[in-house]
Amino acid sequence: MRIAVVGTGYVGLVTGACFADLGNAVICADIDSRKIEMLTRGETPIFEPGLVEKVRINSRVGRLSFTDDVADAVKKSKIIFVAVGTPPGPNGEADLSQVRAVAETVGEAMDGYRSVVNKSTVPVGTGDIVSQIIAEKSGGAYTYDVVSNPEFLREGSAIHDFMEPDRIVIGCSNAAAGEMVAELYAPLNAPIIITDLLSAEMIKYTSNAFLSLKISFINEIANICERVGADVREVVEGVTKDSRINPAFFGAGVGYGGSCFPKDTLALVDIAAKAGYDFKVLKAVIDVNDGQRDLFVKKIAARLGKLKGKKVAVWGLSFKPNTDDIRESPALDIIQKLLDGGAAVTAYDPVAMDAAKEVLPGVGYADDPYAAAEGADALAVVTDWNEFKEADFKGLAKAMRRPLIFDGRNIYDPAKVEAAGLEYVGVGRRPGAAAPEADIKP
DSSP, rough: EEEEEESHHHHHHHHHHHHHTTOEEEEEEEEHHHHHHHHTTTTTSSSTTHHHHHHHHHTTTTTTEEESOHHHHTTTTTTEOOOOOOOOOOTTOOOOOOHHHHHHHHHHHHOOOOOEOOOOOOOOOOOHHHHHHHHHHTTTOOEEEEHHHHHHOOTTSHOOOOOOOOOEEEESSSSHHHHHHHHGGGGGGGOEEEEEEEHHHHHHHHHHHHHHHHHHHHHHHHHHHHHHTOOOOHHHHTTTTTTTTTTOOOOOOOOSSSHHHHHHHHHHHHHHHTTTTOOHHHHHHHHHHHHHHHHHHHHHHHHHSSSSEEEEEEEEOOOSSSOOOOOTEEEEHHHHHHHHHTTTEEOOOOSOOOHHHHOTTTTOOOOOOOHHHOOOSSSEEEEEOOOHTOOOOHHHHHHSOOOOETTTTTSSSSSHHHHHTOOOEEEEOSOOOOOOOOOOOO
């Protein structure tokens, strides 16, 4: 099958490389010439485990190519996947300008039948919008179908998620168009759900909203645990032994971030409002997540007495491990609050420091985690990278001015940390973990 994938971000590039790996001829198109030049050289503009190898192998054998000429990619392909960004607008609504632009290009460039597949996360009804634009720009000269095929890729494990999906969702008005897309996924032997366009678009938002809800819910439980003397880790262990309650996304901490959950929850609230419905539960999910970062900084301020004049080391800048993506990362918000409170911050992340330097110029950056902690009054662990999980606690106790760890992802055993001579503060971990709230302003 000849496929074009428009957009070379996390979703588009992974989709293109994996489809090529399955034996298809794939053209990845992007209007960003810098990205195309990098990809043509065998480099990737994003960090994703296993991606650069797939790009290089499939490029070398001729199954994967790159271009900044989107119209040419459309002309050379029968199926066009739209995988461009849909960032939040001023009121949380999804910005569809990039999706609209691709639809216009498709309508103007098509010279025969095309199947246009929305891979981007888009509001309910976007398939109809894309269809209308293509009809207008093509003048009705050619037939086409618009299909919804939402992605469920997690950054840091996107290759695995594509190749071994829980399910594949395809929304369509024409059954034949849906079957054509389903055929592309046949080698994966995964469950395929074929439904209508509107339901497929709603499935994506529902999934992300529910996972966000689980995170905010368990963070609320953790905050209560701190006040009543319970340990959230033991609470979760007991609760998730119930076969009805899946333990995934049930880890308390500083909250969710990234390019999906924050924007998709806002977008679904906006979708509901435009349909005349007040989505109260999801609004609360968003409020809890935003407040979780503030609570974490207040804990640090309370233990230190004040933030002004203190040095705080921060481990982790990306919103999750195994990615360099800092979009909506809790770490950035936490660091900014620390800086606003007068603290000096030195940070370390295995891959995300270059990206962070562009948005956090007032931060010191260390070459390794222990250099970041040298002379610090506190260490805040905000991203659960594997290299942080087996920390040298005795070394930290000697290096830090005050041996105090704030575990924002609950990755450490408090007893082990304290046995090495450090103070430990987690999120809902045990009696005494909660400090009185403090003013975080200088």
